[in-house]
Amino acid sequence: MNLTQLKVFTEVMKTGSISKTAVLLHRTQPAISLSIRNLEDSIGFKLFERQGRQLVAVPEAFYFMEEAQAILKRVSTIERTLHSMQNAEMGSLRIAAMPGPATYLFPRFISRSIGDNPHIKVTLFAHSSNQVHELAATQSIDFGFADAANLNGEAGQYSIEKFSADCFVALPQDHILTRKKIISISDLDNLPMGGLMKQHINTERVNRLFDEQGLSFNQIVDSQTFLPALQFVSAGQCVAITDPLTAVTEMKMNSSHGKVVFRPLKENLRYEYAVLSSNFRPLSKLAQKLKSDWQDELNRLLNEIDANPYPE
Structure with missing residues (x-):
């Protein structure tokens, strides 16, 4: 039994016709007939009987129809979920920033980025730079933003992307x-x-x-x-x-x-910042996108005031 067979079966149940199902699914009639026959072989009983030119479903087929539709609906939901995750439209995010940016700029950016999407959950921590460093080192966040000073990515536990700008x-x-x-x-x-x-x-x-x-x-x-x-x-x-x-x-x-x-x-006099991410906590598509977008946002904001940002 496979999903293609279930799809063919539900369409035959709806149309009551091999030929109509073939047209709807853009397949040949022999292919539809073979799919139904293989499905019947796999479950061990007939789903349809021929009465003259008509294809009539047996009583068990109606119960099986409910189960097949439930399976196909669940698969469709999973496909939509995976598509949303692939396009960074769904997921959860654990992020942290030092108190200054966490007061306004960072949450404003996150809020604007996710918009009215109800499928994204955010946990935002406001901590000292040293604490953000510890959260990244213990794989407790997807990414963080902190001062770059004294953050060396000890033992390869987290990665640091540094940049600086004029005071x-x-x-x-x-x-x-x-x-x-x-x-x-x-x-x-x-x-x-x-x-x-x-x-x-x-x-x-x-x-x-x-x-x-x-x-x-x-x-x-x-x-x-x-x-x-x-x-x-x-x-x-x-x-x-x-x-x-x-x-x-x-x-x-x-x-x-x-x-x-x-x-x-x-x-x-340059002030040094760092975007931190855990090395042993793979970033989701959502986290990858927001991390990259946050770096772009920082460059945009700092260029607006001619602070001359550039990577260290």
Whole structure:
């Protein structure tokens, strides 16, 4: 017994005719007759009797018809499901991002990507970069987005695709430095500043830039992420050198209602990001597509503000 035989059988039951079934299925009458005969041989009893020129189904055929239709319907459902999965239209997704992008840009992208598709389920984690690294290493997520610093893909447990982009200076709207199109480190000498924790590699790099020019780095606000520090910038209490995605996020969300503005930094200070994926958790078609699309989205957003993104 096979699916072709079941399909032929159900059509003969519907039409009551070998010739009509042959036309509907674009096959010859002998082929239809052979298919029915082989099916009868496999199940051990006749499904039809000939009464003159008419083909009459035996009582058992009607019960078998219900079972055959149920099987064909299930197979059709499976085929549609596989087609949807192949085209990244169905599946589940476990993803993670560091808190900054997880606040707005990352979930906005995922939401727009899946649209109103009810066949996609999403689990989204917002964790520190180190925790995103651990989730990728333990094969707990499909892919993640984090800082690139100190993420080395130990023991080949996960892969890292790094890229970087230019940092920006966040200023209060009425700050005198907003008159300048480009800000240099010397402009920030001894100014109250906000930024990431002192042990973060980005803060260390900023501090080094000040030291190299004999300037005073006066950070008065330490924050786990840049977005909270912008509240202090908005209030006029400090300025900040931020990563470019923080600038994009604030420009899109406008949480400060225009009280924070951004300027390019003259010095070469790049912020490094990483897209992480597990090496022993094969990505579904859906995860592959969204991971690739997220990288395209990042390039688009960063190019919009002339942050010069490129892979490391």
